[in-house]
Amino acid sequence: MVENKFAILIVDDDDSLTSNLQDILEAEGYSAAVANDGQTALSLHDKSVFTLVLVDIRLPDMSGMELIKKLSELSAGITFIIITGYASVDTAIEAAGQRDIAGYVTKPLAMDNLLYLVRQVVKRKEAEEARQQAYSELEKRVEERTKELTQSNRKLTNINQELESFSYAISHDLRAPLRSIDGFSRILQEDYSDRLDEKGNDSLQRIRSAAQHVGMLVDGIVGLPHITRREVKWALVDLSSLVQTIAAELQVSQPQRQVEFIIAPGVTANGNI
Known part of the structure; x- marks a missing residue:
């Protein structure tokens, strides 16, 4: 029926x-x-x-x-x-x-012929209604998804603005003392290195390296809100060299820990620089 x-x-x-x-x-x-x-x-x-x-x-x-x-x-x-x-x-x-x-x-x-035509019309109308309903549901989902994305983008924009303000505040508060630490350490190295023993000079160099490293971290924090606005620049990254640098820093900062690093040479990967 x-x-x-x-x-x-x-x-x-x-x-x-x-x-x-x-x-x-x-x-x-x-x-x-x-x-x-x-x-x-x-x-x-x-x-x-x-x-x-x-x-x-x-x-x-x-x-x-x-x-x-x-x-x-x-x-x-x-x-x-x-x-x-x-x-x-x-x-x-x-x-x-x-x-x-x-x-x-x-x-x-011929009633069979007539009923056949009627049923064909019914099937076609049902298919049209189903297609229209599917299109309406899809259109509704797209509209809902677009609304969600718009709200998410608005939230991300607000968060990004807050992060940008925070990073600039951190930069302002940290850069000046870091420059002073690095600058005075450099003066001590230049003017008093001959009066310091090897351990003293090494300590001054560590202070300068640490200050410069924190400065780079601050620069990274300041640039973080702008990451999504920048064009992606792919380049070949020497992972072996990067790991060797990290290992050397760890050995200097924690000489009491005897760790053997096994680093394969020539390991590279594509990365955004």
Whole structure:
């Protein structure tokens, strides 16, 4: 049984035929209404929404083609099946090529053929509705996702601005004392290195290296908010050399720890510099 959701209008001046058609279509689960002329069909259209109209090509007050034109102008989604006698088959064949006309049947009606056309129209309408529903759901999801992304971008912008303000504050508070530490250490090295033993000079160098390292970290913090704004610059990075540098710094900063570093030579990777 077909789900009763498609309303069909039968337009023909043959009462026996329209009554028989109405019974058959309702038995199939469709909602069927009857009009004996074009004007009645137009009046029924004003009161109900029809998915499919079965229309005789010859009506008492107007031609079936004229009625089809008027109904199409009123509702773009209506599909038509033409009912015709042998004398007007040529006209029906010509009309069947139009976009909203699914086909035609001749009198006396072969009900199997008519029901086949009706079911094809129903399947096509169901497919159109499913496609439209899927499109609407997709459009809704895209709209929701766009809204979420907009909100996330706004939050990220606010966080980035806060980070930028914080980094500049940190930079201002740390750079001056770091410059003083490095500067005074350099003066001590230049003016008093001959008065210091090896351990003293080494300590001064460590102080300077540590101050310069922290300065680089501060510069990195200041530049952090701008990372996403910069163009990515890919380059080959010598990982072996980088690890050797880190190992050397660790050995200097923590000489009491005896650690053996095994570093493979020539290890490289692409990275953003």
